[in-house]
Each structure stands twice: as C-alpha cells, then as structure tokens.
Amino acid sequence: MLDTILYPIEWVVAWIMYGAHALFTTLGMQDGPGWAWVFSIVALTVVIRVALIPLFFKQIKASRGMQMMQPELQAVQKKYKGKTDPASREAMGRETMELYRKHGTNPMASCLPILLQSPIFFALFRVLNNLQAIAVGSRDAIGPIDQRIAGDIESSSLFGAQLSDVFRTTDSTTSRVVVICLIILMSATMFFTQRQLTMKNMPKAALEGPMASTQKMMLYILPVIFLISGINFPVGVLIYWVVSNLWTMGQQFYTIKKMPAPGSEAERLLKEKKARKAAAKGVIEATPEPEPEKPRGQREQPKRKNRQKRR
Numbered sequence: 001m002l003d004t005i006l007y008p009i010e011w012v013v014a015w016i017m018y019g020a021h022a023l024f025t026t027l028g029m030q031d032g033p034g035w036a037w038v039f040s041i042v043a044l045t046v047v048i049r050v051a052l053i054p055l056f057f058k059q060i061k062a063s064r065g066m067q068m069m070q071p072e073l074q075a076v077q078k079k080y081k082g083k084t085d086p087a088s089r090e091a092m093g094r095e096t097m098e099l100y101r102k103h104g105t106n107p108m109a110s111c112l113p114i115l116l117q118s119p120i121f122f123a124l125f126r127v128l129n130n131l132q133a134i135a136v137g138s139r140d141a142i143g144p145i146d147q148r149i150a151g152d153i154e155s156s157s158l159f160g161a162q163l164s165d166v167f168r169t170t171d172s173t174t175s176r177v178v179v180i181c182l183i184i185l186m187s188a189t190m191f192f193t194q195r196q197l198t199m200k201n202m203p204k205a206a207l208e209g210p211m212a213s214t215q216k217m218m219l220y221i222l223p224v225i226f227l228i229s230g231i232n233f234p235v236g237v238l239i240y241w242v243v244s245n246l247w248t249m250g251q252q253f254y255t256i257k258k259m260p261a262p263g264s265e266a267e268r269l270l271k272e273k274k275a276r277k278a279a280a281k282g283v284i285e286a287t288p289e290p291e292p293e294k295p296r297g298q299r300e301q302p303k304r305k306n307r308q309k310r311r
Contacts, residue, residue: 005119006119006122006123006126007142009119009120009122009123010123010126010127010142010143011142011143012123012143013044013120013123013124013127014127014142014143014144014145015143015144016040016043016044016047017037017040017041017043017044017127017145017153018040018143018144018145018149020039020040020043020044020047021036021037021040023043024036024039024040024043032152033151033152033153033155033156033157034156035156036156037152037153037156037163038156038157038158038163038239041124041163041236041239041240041243042239042243044124044240045239045240045243045244045247046243046247048120048244049244049247049248049251053251056251069099069100069102069103069105072099073096073099076092076095076096076099077092079092079095080092121237121240121241124236124237124240125233125234125237127142127145128153128163128164128234128236128237129164129234130142130150131145131150131151131153131154131163131164132150132154132164134146134147134150135147135150135151135154158178158235158239159174159178160172160174160175160178161174161175161177161178161179161235162175162235163234163235163236163239164234164235164236165178165179165234165235166179166231166232166233166234166235167179167180167183167230167231167232168231168232175235178235179230179231179235179238182230182235182238182239182242183226183227183230183231183233183238184227185242186226186227186230186238186241186242186245187223187224187226187227187230188223189242189245189246189249190222190223190226190245191222191223192249193245193248193249193252194222194223226241257270
C-alpha cells in the first residue's frame with residue numbers, strides 16, 4: 001500500500017534530481033559522482049519550497065487568525081472553567097468553533113507545509129535508501145535513476161560522507177561526524193525558525209494561556225525529536241531538511257519584517273522604523289484627533305414648528 005502511494009512521488013523526486021544534475025553539468029560541473037548530485041538535492045528542496053509558497057501565505061494568515069482570536073478564546077475558556085457537564089462542554093466546543101469560523105482559521109492550517117512535505121521527505125528517503133539495491137541490479141530503476149546513475153549518486157559525497165550514508169549503519173568515522181553536524185544544524189535551524197515566529201510575530205495576548213504554553217513546549221520538543229531520529233536519516237535527507245529550514249527562516253524573516261502581525265513586537269519595530277524615516281525627511285505624521293464625546297443625559301426632544309393660525 002505504501003509503495004503504491006509513494007512510488008509516483010519517488011518518480012517525481014528522481015526526475016527533479018536528474019534534471020537539476022543535468023543543468024549543473026551543462027553549467028560546467030563534473031559529470032558522474034560529485035557535487036552536482038549534492039546540489040541536485042538542494043535544487044529539489046528549492047523547487048518544492050517554491051511550489052509551497054501559496055500554502056506558506058495561507059499558513060501565515062491562519063497563524064495570524066489564531067493569534068488574533070487568543071483573547072476571545074481565553075474568555076471562552078474562562079467562561080467554562082471548571083464546568084465538566086456534557087452541556088457545558090458542548091457549548092464550549094460550539095463557541096470555540098464559531099471563533100475559528102469568525103477569524104477564518106483552524107489549528108491544523110499552520111501545520112500544512114510540514115504535513116505536505118512529509119510524503120516528499122519519505123519519497124527522498126526511499127530513493128536514497130534504495131540506491132545501493134538499484135546500483136547492484138537487485139531493484140528496478142526509479143524514473144531516470146537506473147543502475148549507472150544510482151551508482152553515481154551513491155558514490156557522491158559531502159565532505160567525505162556519501163549521500164546514502166546513515167549514522168546507524170555506516171562504519172565510516174568521517175560520515176558519522178558529518179551526519180552529527182547535519183543533525184545539529186537541522187535541529188538548530190528548526191528551533192530558531194520556530195522561536196523567530198513565536199517571539200517576534202505574536203501579540204502579547206497570544207503568548208499567554210494554554211495554547212501558548214503548548215506552542216512553547218513544541219518549540220523545544222520538535223527539535224529534540226529530530227535530533228534523536230536524525231541518526232536514521234541518510235545524508236541526502238539531512239541536506240534536504242537543513243536547506244528547507246534555512247529557506248523557511250529566510251522566508252519568515254522577510255514576511256515578519258514586511259508584514260508583521262498586529263500587536264506583535266515586529267509591528268512595533270516596523271512602526272518605529274517608519275517614524276524614524278519620516279522624522280529624517282521632516283515629515284510629521286498627523287495623529288487623528290478623537291471625536292468629542294456627546295454629552296450624555298436626556299435626549300433632546302425635537303422642536304415643534306409653529307403653525308400659522310387659520311383666519
């Protein structure tokens with residue numbers, strides 16, 4: 001079943017890598033085993049991330065919706081705090097779903113890019129994991145990756161570590177050192193990417209409450225999970241994740257800088273920057289004056305017009 005689902009994605013991954021390798025060799029890089037295959041994985045990452053750009057903006061929109069609804073969500077949670085009867089739980093769930101509809105968001109929207117990358121991750125893992133079998137002829141080709149090309153990819157290396165090397169199965173000390181460095185890079189870039197989003201682009205209200213506590217917990221848990229599980233990934237997969245995390249960090253930095261979430265630290269910094277630029281140009285931004293409050297009290301009755309007396 002898994003083979004049936006993943007094979008078309010493996011085929012696409014294989015063709016993107018093959019096409020990128022052909023481009024790099026056309027530009028003058030060495031054919032056969034070498035850095036061109038390493039850069040083909042980088043190119044695969046870029047192609048995938050460019051394709052996911054629309055989803056990235058949907059993720060940003062969903063994340064902002066989640067941030068903006070935090071005060072209202074906390075009010076609902078406070079309203080039903082300590083109430084465990086079925087009617088109260090049902091009412092709390094209904095009001096929470098109404099908030100999601102109102103703000104046009106849902107808890108899963110922010111996870112979409114990672115979820116959609118998962119099949120690509122597993123497909124690349126399987127392609128790299130099967131290189132040796134394809135190279136010796138015990139497994140069929142995957143797209144353009146036949147016996148000769150599989151041998152070339154398997155022989156390609158990053159600082160002495162072959163692209164198919166895995167920490168748990170390799171006997172090479174050099175490969176293990178390279179793998180450990182890549183695992184640390186992968187986990188560190190993931191941590192700083194999540195921290196950048198949490199600390200810079202969330203209003204104060206979103207940094208409080210149970211959901212904020214969960215997000216802070218995930219900030220540390222996810223990198224630790226990848227740090228531990230990274231010993232099972234081939235070098236090529238680790239390259240993919242490091243490049244993908246760096247892309248996310250850069251894309252997120254640009255978005256936070258240019259389009260910060262309302263009420264966040266990033267928005268405050270952007271407003272200060274614009275104010276400094278305006279002051280340097282001698283432009284004073286006018287602050288709209290509040291409308292005067294109308295006196296409260298008895299409503300003034302409309303005056304009745306005098307009618308002319310009939311003669």
